[in-house]
Amino acid sequence: xxxxxxxxxxxxxxxxxxEGASMVIAGAGSGKTRVLTxxxxxLIDSGVDAFNILALTFTNKAAREMKTRISDIIGGSEAKNxxxxxxxxxxxxxxxxxxxxxxxxxxxxxxxxxxxxxxxxAIIKDLKLxxxxxxxxxxxxxxxxxxNNLISAAAYEANSDIVTEDRMSGKPRLFEIYKAxxxxxxxxxxxxxxDLLYKTNVLFRDHPDVLHFYQRRFRYIxxxxxxxxxxxxYLIVKKLAAMYExxxxxxxxxxxxxxxxxxxxxxxxxxxxxYPKHTTFKLEQNYRSTKTIVNAANSVIAKNKDQIEKTVWTxxxxxxxxxxxxxxxxxxxxxxxTNLIYxxxxxxxxxxxxxxxxxxxxAQSRSFEExxxxxxxxxxxxxxxxxxxxxEIKDLLAYFRLTANPKDEEALKRxxxxxxxxxxxxxIEKVIVAADHYSTDENPVSLWDIITQPxxxxxxIPSGTMNKIAAFVTxxxxxxxxxxxxxxxxxxxxxxxxxxxxxxxxxDKSPEGVSxxxxxxALLAGIKEFTENVGEDETAYLxxxxxxVALLTDADxxxxxxxxxxxxxxIHSSKGLEFPYVYIVGLExxxxxxxxxxxxxxxxxxxxxxxxxxxxxxxxxATLTYATSRYRWGNLxxxxxxxxxxxIDKQHLDVAKSGRSSGGGxxxxxxxxxxxxxxxxxxxxxxxxxxxxxVSSADTKPKSGTQASLLDLKVGNNVMHERFGxxxxxxxxxxxxxxxxxxxxxxxxxxxxxKFARLEILD
DNA sequence: CTTGCAATGACTGAT
DNA sequence: TCATTGCAAG
Numbered sequence: 001x002x003x004x005x006x007x008x009x010x011x012x013x014x015x016x017x018x019e020g021a022s023m024v025i026a027g028a029g030s031g032k033t034r035v036l037t038x039x040x041x042x043l044i045d046s047g048v049d050a051f052n053i054l055a056l057t058f059t060n061k062a063a064r065e066m067k068t069r070i071s072d073i074i075g076g077s078e079a080k081n082x083x084x085x086x087x088x089x090x091x092x093x094x095x096x097x098x099x100x101x102x103x104x105x106x107x108x109x110x111x112x113x114x115x116x117x118x119x120x121x122a123i124i125k126d127l128k129l130x131x132x133x134x135x136x137x138x139x140x141x142x143x144x145x146x147x148n149n150l151i152s153a154a155a156y157e158a159n160s161d162i163v164t165e166d167r168m169s170g171k172p173r174l175f176e177i178y179k180a181x182x183x184x185x186x187x188x189x190x191x192x193x194x195d196l197l198y199k200t201n202v203l204f205r206d207h208p209d210v211l212h213f214y215q216r217r218f219r220y221i222x223x224x225x226x227x228x229x230x231x232x233x234y235l236i237v238k239k240l241a242a243m244y245e246x247x248x249x250x251x252x253x254x255x256x257x258x259x260x261x262x263x264x265x266x267x268x269x270x271x272x273x274x275y276p277k278h279t280t281f282k283l284e285q286n287y288r289s290t291k292t293i294v295n296a297a298n299s300v301i302a303k304n305k306d307q308i309e310k311t312v313w314t315x316x317x318x319x320x321x322x323x324x325x326x327x328x329x330x331x332x333x334x335x336x337x338t339n340l341i342y343x344x345x346x347x348x349x350x351x352x353x354x355x356x357x358x359x360x361x362x363a364q365s366r367s368f369e370e371x372x373x374x375x376x377x378x379x380x381x382x383x384x385x386x387x388x389x390x391x392e393i394k395d396l397l398a399y400f401r402l403t404a405n406p407k408d409e410e411a412l413k414r415x416x417x418x419x420x421x422x423x424x425x426x427x428i429e430k431v432i433v434a435a436d437h438y439s440t441d442e443n444p445v446s447l448w449d450i451i452t453q454p455x456x457x458x459x460x461i462p463s464g465t466m467n468k469i470a471a472f473v474t475x476x477x478x479x480x481x482x483x484x485x486x487x488x489x490x491x492x493x494x495x496x497x498x499x500x501x502x503x504x505x506x507x508d509k510s511p512e513g514v515s516x517x518x519x520x521x522a523l524l525a526g527i528k529e530f531t532e533n534v535g536e537d538e539t540a541y542l543x544x545x546x547x548x549v550a551l552l553t554d555a556d557x558x559x560x561x562x563x564x565x566x567x568x569x570x571i572h573s574s575k576g577l578e579f580p581y582v583y584i585v586g587l588e589x590x591x592x593x594x595x596x597x598x599x600x601x602x603x604x605x606x607x608x609x610x611x612x613x614x615x616x617x618x619x620x621x622a623t624l625t626y627a628t629s630r631y632r633w634g635n636l637x638x639x640x641x642x643x644x645x646x647x648i649d650k651q652h653l654d655v656a657k658s659g660r661s662s663g664g665g666x667x668x669x670x671x672x673x674x675x676x677x678x679x680x681x682x683x684x685x686x687x688x689x690x691x692x693x694x695v696s697s698a699d700t701k702p703k704s705g706t707q708a709s710l711l712d713l714k715v716g717n718n719v720m721h722e723r724f725g726x727x728x729x730x731x732x733x734x735x736x737x738x739x740x741x742x743x744x745x746x747x748x749x750x751x752x753x754x755k756f757a758r759l760e761i762l763d
Numbered sequence: 764c765t766t767g768c769a770a771t772g773a774c775t776g777a778t
Numbered sequence: 779t780c781a782t783t784g785c786a787a788g
Contacts, residue, residue, distance in 0.1 A: 059778090088778050113777075193778050260776060363774050366779095383777080417764095424764045465764095551778065572776050594775050610776090633773070634779040764788105771783075 014281040021275035027312035028616035029288025050081035054218035110550035147194035148262035187444030188409040197232040215243040226251035230262035290319025299649035321654035330630035334367030356579040360592040382569040403479040407446040419500040434459035489531040582618035588639035
């Protein structure tokens with residue numbers, strides 16, 4: 001077990017303490033993943049059957065990577081027997097196995113957020129409620145948090161506190177919507193994301209035999225990112241661990257950023273009460289970032305009240321100060337950041353993948369995309385509209401879903417008239433009304449039941465339309481027959497062709513249409529790969545492919561061509577990642593911290609933790625930017641710098657202004673804006689505003705005067721660099737020289753391209 | 764039932 | 779700005 005040598009003492013202790021409850025409080029960049037990986041490897045090495053280990057991770061990608069790492073450490077193929085994945089994917093599998101106990105089919109559909117909202121919208125309409133008072137997203141949030149606290153629709157209705165609360169907020173009929181939603185999900189054989197956890201709790205509660213089976217099986221339980229678990233997840237873990245209490249949770253209260261999803265920071269704060277005999281390990285040495293970044297992050301998070309006491313420190317170098325840049329508009333912000341990236345790439349020989357641009361909201365990506373495209377810098381955007389959420393993909397997947405589970409209401413509504421076959425809104429509305437009419441609590445009737453048994457369930461649909469519906473039903477049934485006859489790829493292709501989707505998209509020659517067609521081809525190619533990736537004498541069926549397609553995200557699959565690209569993502573999705581150069585952008589009041597978070601201390605503290613997460617992603621350099629005005633919904637609004645900039649200890653900051661000439665001529669409007677916000681900016685930054693760096697494209701061109709003198713540069717010369725300060729030339733390449741290695745007392749050796757570095761020779 | 768146009772409202776975050 | 783929705787006409 002030589003591998004244990006590579007750990008520091010607290011890490012090693014956390015790994016070797018395998019029996020009993022333990023909590024690992026892991027500061028940012030302290031090697032948390034290493035501890036988890038080594039711990040599992042060590043367990044297996046000590047003779048624990050991998051089959052008895054359950055590890056709950058934050059993403060499925062993290063699980064895959066961890067398995068590979070474990071195999072590398074201990075060799076052999078044992079690692080693949082560990083049950084590892086996100087809460088949602090692990091328990092979705094378990095639920096499929098025992099679905100009959102809950103009255104669900106094993107091929108139940110997983111409704112994603114879109115599906116849930118669309119169903120809620122339909123219900124609100126059916127109940128003849130105003131969808132402005134009952135906004136689907138709001139209603140969904142309410143139901144979601146109820147489920148995450150294990151409150152069923154019936155319990156919701158019976159809870160006078162909740163009902164009163166709803167009545168006070170002008171939404172007295174929310175419980176009715178919840179009841180109808182629960183009923184229709186069940187009739188459709190569908191579970192939403194929250195159900196995957198909620199129903200797992202129900203399964204364990206109502207079927208002690210099933211619970212005992214998994215308690216015995218999962219003798220060792222590990223939970224990553226424990227600070228971001230909600231009550232429902234907390235309870236699942238608690239129940240499973242009740243028999244052996246060999247539970248190890250890993251997390252950092254300072255990085256809890258998912259309360260909107262029901263995450264409860266109390267879970268980690270209360271761990272010691274739940275397991276009085278637990279041991280706590282603290283990982284406080286940061287291996288990721290420079291002293292500047294670690295200390296800056298510490299100075300920010302110190303402003304929060306609720307914390308587990310710990311001191312994150314590092315042995316790494318001091319590093320550069322955190323640059324703060326003000327720009328006039330969001331577009332300029334895009335240009336400035338992109339130019340800085342370009343410059344750094346050249347000066348420091350950095351790869352594209354060394355850079356990340358992190359923002360608070362997905363909508364902010366636009367200006368950076370535009371600027372990056374102009375400079376031909378390759379980038380990859382995570383989040384936002386993922387591949388599986390695109391309309392054309394969801395349409396084809398809806399056919400697959402319907403084939404596997406014809407009761408799926410959302411899938412049916414999506415494709416019953418796509419491609420167009422003359423089945424309109426009124427007919428579908430009649431089907432929905434009929435289904436509701438014939439449904440009872442014991443015997444739910446799905447939309448599919450209505451359209452397949454018209455004599456049993458008359459819905460008053462004209463015979464002409466009924467014929468069209470019958471043709472559609474025949475088609476779906478013919479797909480269903482093929483489910484276990486042909487492999488996933490063959491069936492998928494059959495459906496794509498015979499449903500008419502492929503033709504419909506092929507006929508659309510607009511650029512968007514072409515791209516949609518290509519996306520469908522990409523999906524089919526993906527299914528082909530899936531089909532070919534199973535063992536020799538096995539067949540991959542379409543239902544196998546569909547199992548967790550709803551749980552896949554962009555972050556889960558990394559394409560080969562995305563290896564060396566600049567990363568653009570929200571701070572939320574950057575959790576757990578690290579980059580040498582990080583740009584945190586849009587640091588403005590009402591954006592970050594978000595407007596919605598200004599009402600309470602706890603919400604503001606979560607925004608601050610989010611900022612802490614962002615800062616601690618950086619290894620070498622962090623840059624903060626904000627714009628004094630930006631476009632929102634098409635019109636210009638002014639904004640003030642974020643309070644978070646002020647909260648960083650001044651000694652770590654390097655406050656600069658952006659180049660005034662950037663972007664050429666400015667409109668009168670912008671000049672006025674600048675004047676208006678100027679005073680506010682000054683009051684925030686009482687420190688001197690050094691006119692440090694001009695970053696517009698015109699300015700990055702070398703000045704002829706400087707260029708000439710650099711031709712005489714020799715090893716041993718003392719030089720001055722704008723950012724690194726005074727240094728000594730220790731190496732040169734080319735004649736005349738094009739590249740120099742310069743030693744800077746503060747930052748060490750740097751390779752600089754003379755074309756860009758604008759060195760000044762001092763002697 | 765479908766099409767085309769005008770009006771409207773959306774931006775936290777994501778399994 | 780952009781995508782979705784509501785309404786009138788074919």
